[in-house]
Amino acid sequence: MKHVPDSVGNTLRLSSAVALSALVVTIGTGFTAGKLVRPTRTIPKLHWKGTITMYAQSYTPILPGEKLAKDVPHLTELETLAKEFEKMYPGIRIKFIPSFTDTNTQVETKATGGDMYDVYWNQTYNFNSVFPRGIVYNLDPYFNQPNPYIPGNKKWKNAMNPLVLAETADPVNGAHYDLNGDGVGTAFYYNKTLFAKAGIKSPPKTWKALITDAKTLTAHHIIAGADVPMFYSWWANIFLRNNLGPKALTQLVNWSKARYTVTALGEVIGYEKGILNPGINPRLTAWWPLMKQLYSYWDKSVTDIPWNAEPTGATTGTDLFAAGKVAMVYQGSWLPNTVRLAGAKFPIGSFPFPASSLAGVYKYGTNRNTPDVPGPAAAFQFAISTPKADQSMAQPGKFQAVLDWLRFIGTPQHDQAIVNQLGEFVPTFKGTKPVASQAGVVGAEAPVKKGEALSIQGFDDVTSQAATGIGNIWQEYLSGHLSFTAAKQQYDAAVKQAVQQYIATNHPRIP
Numbered sequence: 385m386k387h388v389p390d391s392v393g394n395t396l397r398l399s400s401a402v403a404l405s406a407l408v409v410t411i412g413t414g415f416t417a418g419k420l421v422r423p424t425r426t427i428p429k430l431h432w433k434g435t436i437t438m439y440a441q442s443y444t445p446i447l448p449g450e451k452l453a454k455d456v457p458h459l460t461e462l463e464t465l466a467k468e469f470e471k472m473y474p475g476i477r478i479k480f481i482p483s484f485t486d487t488n489t490q491v492e493t494k495a496t497g498g499d500m501y502d503v504y505w506n507q508t509y510n511f512n513s514v515f516p517r518g519i520v521y522n523l524d525p526y527f528n529q530p531n532p533y534i535p536g537n538k539k540w541k542n543a544m545n546p547l548v549l550a551e552t553a554d555p556v557n558g559a560h561y562d563l564n565g566d567g568v569g570t571a572f573y574y575n576k577t578l579f580a581k582a583g584i585k586s587p588p589k590t591w592k593a594l595i596t597d598a599k600t601l602t603a604h605h606i607i608a609g610a611d612v613p614m615f616y617s618w619w620a621n622i623f624l625r626n627n628l629g630p631k632a633l634t635q636l637v638n639w640s641k642a643r644y645t646v647t648a649l650g651e652v653i654g655y656e657k658g659i660l661n662p663g664i665n666p667r668l669t670a671w672w673p674l675m676k677q678l679y680s681y682w683d684k685s686v687t688d689i690p691w692n693a694e695p696t697g698a699t700t701g702t703d704l705f706a707a708g709k710v711a712m713v714y715q716g717s718w719l720p721n722t723v724r725l726a727g728a729k730f731p732i733g734s735f736p737f738p739a740s741s742l743a744g745v746y747k748y749g750t751n752r753n754t755p756d757v758p759g760p761a762a763a764f765q766f767a768i769s770t771p772k773a774d775q776s777m778a779q780p781g782k783f784q785a786v787l788d789w790l791r792f793i794g795t796p797q798h799d800q801a802i803v804n805q806l807g808e809f810v811p812t813f814k815g816t817k818p819v820a821s822q823a824g825v826v827g828a829e830a831p832v833k834k835g836e837a838l839s840i841q842g843f844d845d846v847t848s849q850a851a852t853g854i855g856n857i858w859q860e861y862l863s864g865h866l867s868f869t870a871a872k873q874q875y876d877a878a879v880k881q882a883v884q885q886y887i888a889t890n891h892p893r894i895p
Contacts, residue, residue: 428532428788432781433475436789441505442763443802444480461805462793469792476785488514495519495773502774502786503766511561511767512554519773521783522559531791543796545812551838555642563790565764565799566809569717569825570618571734578606578711578730587733587824590741591674598681601711609712610683611701612691616858617841617851618714623671624840625754626739632659633837639895646840649892655883656894660843662876667748669872672861674746679862683710687863691855702726718808720821734824762809764802766790843879850882 445463466478481501484490488510494500500519511520531540541549544564552564572594574587579597582604588594598608625633633646636659640650654660662668679687686701694700704710706723708730713719720732742749768786771778777786793802796813803811803818810818810825818825843850854875861871886892 426532427472428784430473430476430781430785430788432779432785434776434779434782434785435477435479436503436786437479437481437501438766438789439481439484439501439504440763440766441483442806442808444483447480447482450482459805461802465793465798465802469789473785476789478789491515491519495769498773498775500769500773502777502782503768503790505763505765506562506767507761508552508562508564508765512552512556519770520561520767521770522561523563523768524558524560526787526791527560531795532788533792534795540791540794543813543815545814547838548812550644553643555645555647558643562765562767563794564762565766565794565812566762566803567717567812567825568761569810569822570714571717571736571822571824572712572714573705573719573732573734573821573824574712575705575708575710576731576733578708579733582606582711587735589735589738591738591745592741594738595677598678598712602681607683607704607710608681609678609701609714610686610704610710611713611715612686612689612694612859616855619671619675621840622737622739622754623742624668625837626742626750626752627667627671627748628659628840630836633840635659636840637837644836644838646837648886649890651841651843652883652886652892653894655879660879662872662879669868669875670746670748671742672858672871673868676862676864676868684863687859691859692852717810717822717825720819721807732821734821736824763806764799764809764811843882850878853878853882 440462443459443462445459445461445466462480466480469478470476481504487506491500491504491506491510492515495516506515527541527544528539531537531543534540534543537543548564548567549560552562553560572587578601579585579587582597582601584597584600588597601608628636635657636646636650636654637644638650639653639657640647642650646654651660658664660668683701683704686699686704689695689698689700701710701713702715702719702722703726705713705719706726706728708728714737720734723732740751740753743751768783768790769777777783792798794813796811796815799813800811800816803809803816807819807822810822817823843854857866857871857874857878860866861868866874
């Protein structure tokens with residue numbers, strides 16, 4: 385997911401009540417497939433002594449003198465782990481840095497002055513493509529070494545979700561400049577009380593069951609769902625990965641000159657080659673009627689709210705869901721805590737979009753699973769400053785101490801404990817489990833096939849005008865203001881214009 389602003393941590397810090405999972409945390413133990421074990425291990429020896437500074441974004445524990453708003457979680461997990469680490473290594477102190485506003489400016493300013501924090505959060509995208517090279521370490525050499533805090537581990541990366549590793553790799557050299565341990569994801573969130581009232585005993589696992597449940601809710605005078613169809617790319621990413629086929633997706637990735645992601649360049653070449661030309665390839669729009677069928681059971685007034693210019697004071701799908709007036713919303717993983725903060729009292733469940741049940745539902749549907757890949761764009765994205773950005777890192781032995789602190793919190797058990805205490809995101813290390821309300825957001829842990837596309841945005845990346853124009857066409861179609869034929873024609877014209885503009889500006893080489 386790529387639609388969470390860089391300032392996400394500053395708003396989420398003041399977010400919602402925590403839904404703590406039934407998690408037993410035993411500091412210093414191992415973690416295998418969700419089960420705690422008690423290994424015998426010898427911790428590394430660290431000779432450096434001093435203070436390690438860390439900006440932990442949303443996971444920053446409450447600091448001395450800090451007052452939190454009502455119902456905001458009092459985070460303690462990182463503080464607990466810091467005390468355990470300090471106990472293991474007398475003379476080392478972990479100091480957490482308060483939240484700040486413009487993180488990109490802060491990073492660039494402090495890094496230029498050589499006084500950046502030792503460990504800090506920022507978006508993976510910025511480490512890969514925005515910030516100057518050389519201000520954070522390439523962590524790949526250490527990902528390929530054992531993590532001494534994970535019993536039996538031979539390579540640290542073996543404990544990480546391979547899909548997350550694939551998506552967070554630098555698009556040019558494949559390097560990893562930060563440690564990712566959580567993810568923003570999307571899912572259908574549902575009101576368990578309203579489902580039970582309609583006689584629905586479990587969440588749907590297939591497209592057919594989803595539509596049947598929507599009809600059942602409607603028959604019981606319950607509005608099935610409500611949300612603005614926010615980003616066309618959310619749906620395009622699911623359906624296009626399902627129905628374009630692996631060969632086409634691999635070709636798009638190759639044209640993108642990136643790793644696993646279809647970029648603007650790949651989309652433009654794909655258009656010129658016909659794969660992504662809606663006037664030639666019907667797979668690009670054949671799934672639209674399915675989504676319109678689903679939205680026919682959604683609250684019409686909310687569907688009409690402009691997705692990119694929401695009026696002040698408008699009643700949103702989240703508002704209606706929090707008030708218990710609709711049974712479902714399709715939203716990001718921040719949703720459960722947001723609605724609890726708004727006063728929701730009912731139990732919340734979640735289930736993934738049933739992409740693996742589309743074979744036979746429409747002409748080009750397959751049963752190919754297209755999991756929503758957690759991360760980046762969450763709060764567990766931590767990098768280590770180099771001496772270029774942080775002069776104190778030149779002290780003999782300090783890097784090893786900082787690296788070991790990152791290794792210590794970068795274990796499946798500690799990842800789960802840190803992430804679930806906040807409850808806004810899902811932990812992504814292998815074997816971890818999210819809080820119950822986030823169960824439908826979990827990404828697959830299957831190995832990544834070479835060249836497989838993990839993200840295809842549907843021309844959002846070509847131009848901002850294309851994203852806005854396509855989003856508007858999509859919403860007009862779902863709302864019933866445009867016929868399928870008219871919507872396809874407008875979509876075709878919008879994509880063609882975006883491609884022409886990109887070619888005129890960037891002069892790409894079309895193979």
